[in-house]
Amino acid sequence: MKDPDILAKLRDYLDAGDPNALRDYAESVHPADLADSLEDFSPDDASRVFESLSPQFCAEVLGLLDPDLQVPVVLRLSDVRLAENITNMFSDDRVDLLQRLPEERQQSVLRLLAKAEREDIIKLGSYEEGTAGAIMTSDYAVLKPELTARHALDKLRLEAPDKETIYYTYVVDQQRRLLGSVSLRDLILANPEKRVEAIMRRDPIRANVADDQENVARTMAKYDVLALPVTNGNDSLVGIITFDDVHDVIEEEASEDFHRMGSIAEGFGPSASELSGFKIADLYYLFLKRVPWLLALVFVNIFSGAGIAFFEDTIQSAVSLVIFLPLLIGSGGNAGSQAATLMVRALATGEVHLRDWFKLLGREVIIALAIGLCMGLAVSMIGIFRVGPDVTVVVAISMVTIVLMGSLMGMSLPFLLTRLQLDPATASAPLIASLADIAGILIYFGIATWYLGLQAGM
Numbered sequence: 539m540k541d542p543d544i545l546a547k548l549r550d551y552l553d554a555g556d557p558n559a560l561r562d563y564a565e566s567v568h569p570a571d572l573a574d575s576l577e578d579f580s581p582d583d584a585s586r587v588f589e590s591l592s593p594q595f596c597a598e599v600l601g602l603l604d605p606d607l608q609v610p611v612v613l614r615l616s617d618v619r620l621a622e623n624i625t626n627m628f629s630d631d632r633v634d635l636l637q638r639l640p641e642e643r644q645q646s647v648l649r650l651l652a653k654a655e656r657e658d659i660i661k662l663g664s665y666e667e668g669t670a671g672a673i674m675t676s677d678y679a680v681l682k683p684e685l686t687a688r689h690a691l692d693k694l695r696l697e698a699p700d701k702e703t704i705y706y707t708y709v710v711d712q713q714r715r716l717l718g719s720v721s722l723r724d725l726i727l728a729n730p731e732k733r734v735e736a737i738m739r740r741d742p743i744r745a746n747v748a749d750d751q752e753n754v755a756r757t758m759a760k761y762d763v764l765a766l767p768v769t770n771g772n773d774s775l776v777g778i779i780t781f782d783d784v785h786d787v788i789e790e791e792a793s794e795d796f797h798r799m800g801s802i803a804e805g806f807g808p809s810a811s812e813l814s815g816f817k818i819a820d821l822y823y824l825f826l827k828r829v830p831w832l833l834a835l836v837f838v839n840i841f842s843g844a845g846i847a848f849f850e851d852t853i854q855s856a857v858s859l860v861i862f863l864p865l866l867i868g869s870g871g872n873a874g875s876q877a878a879t880l881m882v883r884a885l886a887t888g889e890v891h892l893r894d895w896f897k898l899l900g901r902e903v904i905i906a907l908a909i910g911l912c913m914g915l916a917v918s919m920i921g922i923f924r925v926g927p928d929v930t931v932v933v934a935i936s937m938v939t940i941v942l943m944g945s946l947m948g949m950s951l952p953f954l955l956t957r958l959q960l961d962p963a964t965a966s967a968p969l970i971a972s973l974a975d976i977a978g979i980l981i982y983f984g985i986a987t988w989y990l991g992l993q994a995g996m
Contacts, residue, residue, distance in 0.1 A: 540577075541571060541575065544572070548563070548575060548576075552586060552587070558590075561592070564595075573602035573603045573604070576611075577603075581613075584610075585614035589615070593622040593623055594626050596623050596626075597626035598627075600623055601628060609639065612635065612639065613639070617650055618650060621650035621651055624647065624655075625655060629659070629662060629675045630674065630675040633659055633662045633663050648660075669748055670747055670751060671748065673751055673754075673783045674777030676777050677701050678701060678777065679694055679698075679701045679704050679707045679708070680775065681707050681720065683709050683711070683718075683733065683735035683738070685734045686732065686733055687725050687729065687733075688731065690707070691726070703778075705764055706763070706778075707720050707722070709734055709735065709738045710774075713772075715774055716773060717738065718739050718741065718742060719738060719742040720737050724737050744767045744768065744769050745779065746770070747770050747777075751787045754779055758781070759784075764780065765778045765779065766779045839975065839976075842979055845980050845983070848983075849983035852986050856928075856929060858926075859982070862929075862936075863979070863982065866978055867940070869913060869937060869944070870941060870944035871970060871974040871978075873940075873944040873945045873948065874948030874974045877945045881948070886962070892956060899950070906942045907938065909941055910937060910939070910940075913938075917937050918930050918933070928989070932986045932990065935985055939985065943974070943978070944974040948974075951970065
C-alpha cells in the first residue's frame with residue numbers, strides 16, 4: 539500500500555526544484571517504498587527523481603520498479619547515467635532491464651560497460667526464457683575447500699557488498715565444479731582453524747541451467763532453501779537462484795494458470811504477468827487474449843442446442859421439464875469446475891501425480907454421489923410442489939447423475955491434459971462448463987424420455 543506522506547513529500551521536493559533536497563529525502567525512504575510510490579508519477583517526473591539519486595541507490599530502486607514504469611524511465615536517462623545504474627544492479631536484474639530496452643539502446647549502453655560486465659550480461663541473456671539459466675544471478679560467493687573458517691569469513695566480509703546473498707556460500711574446485719555448500723551460520727560457529735571441506739554439506743540440492751523455472755521453484759519450496767546453485771552439463775557452478783527470483787516465478791506461473799482457468803489464450807499480446815490487475819492499456823491485445831477460447835466455446839455450445847432439438851418430442855410432452863434445465867446443467871458445470879480447480883492445483887504443486895488417477899477416481903465418485911444426493915433431495919422438495927411426482931423423480935435422478943458426471947469430468951480432464959503433455963490449467967472453468975452443459979442436456983432428457991415413457995406405458 540502506497541504511503542500518501544511519501545507521495546506528497548516527493549511532489550513537494552520536485553516542485554521546489556532542489557535536486558539535493560530531493561535526493562536526501564528520497565534516499566531516506568526504503569527502496570521498496572520509493573519504487574512503489576513512483577508508480578503514481580509520470581515517467582518524466584519519475585526520471586527526475588532517478589536523476590537526483592546516487593547510482594548505488596538508483597540501481598536498487600530500479601530493480602524494484604514495476605516494468606511498466608521502468609522502461610519509460612530509463613529511456614529518459616542518458617546512456618552514461620544508465621550505464622552507471624546498470625553497473626550497480628545485481629546481474630539478473632540488469633539483464634532483465636536491458637532485454638526490455640530497444641536493441642539500439644541496448645548496444646549503446648553495453649559499449650559503456652566494463653568488458654567483464656558486458657560478457658556476463660551477454661552470457662546470462664543467452665539462456666532460454668523459462669529456464670533456470672534465465673532467472674539465475676552470477677552475483678554469488680564461492681570458497682575453496684582448503685580455506686579455514688577464519689579465512690573464509692574474511693573473504694566473505696570483503697565480497698559481501700557485491701553479492702546478492704552470502705547466507706549460503708558454495709564450495710568449488712579448480713574447475714569450478716560444485717563440491718558442497720556452507721551456511722554463514724556454520725562458518726561463524728565452527729572452529730576458526732577448521733577447513734571448509736570439513737564444514738560443508740556435500741552434494742547440495744542443485745538445478746541445471748536447462749531446468750524449467752517452475753520446477754526450480756518447487757524444489758526450493760520443497761527443501762526450504764533461500765538460494766539454489768545452478769550448474770551446467772559439466773557440473774560447474776554458473777549461478778544461483780535466490781528466493782526473490784523464485785517469488786517472481788511463482789507469481790507469474792500462478793497468473794498464467796488463473797488466465798488459462800479463465801480461458802484466456804496464451805500467445806497473443808502481453809504476457810500473463812502483464813495482464814495482472816488493470817495494467818493493460820491496449821484494448822486490442824486484451825481482446826485477442828480473450829476472444830479465441832470464447833469463439834471456440836460458441837461452436838462447442840452448438841451441440842447443446844442440437845441435444846435439445848433431438849429431444850423435442852419429450853419436451854413437448856412435458857414442458858415443465860424446461861423449468862429445471864438451467865438448474866441441472868449449471869450444477870454439473872459448477873461441480874466440474876470445483877473438481878478441476880482442486881485437481882489443477884494439486885497437479886501443479888506436486889501433491890498428486892498421473893499414477894494417482896485411479897485412486898482419486900474412487901474417492902471422487904463417493905464425494906460426487908454424496909453431493910449429488912444432497913442436491914437431488916433439495917431440488918425434489920421444490921419440484922414436488924411445482925411439477926408433480928413424475929417430473930420430480932426425473933429431476934432428482936438427473937441431478938445425481940449430472941453432478942457425478944460433471945465432477946468426474948472435472949477431475950479427469952487435468953490428468954488427460956497432463957498425460958498429453960499439455961498444461962492442465964487449460965481444463966478451465968468455461969471449457970468444463972460447456973462440456974457439462976452438453977452432457978447434462980443429454981442425460982436429463984435421456985432420463986426423462988426413458989422414465990416418462992415407462993410411466994406412460996404402465
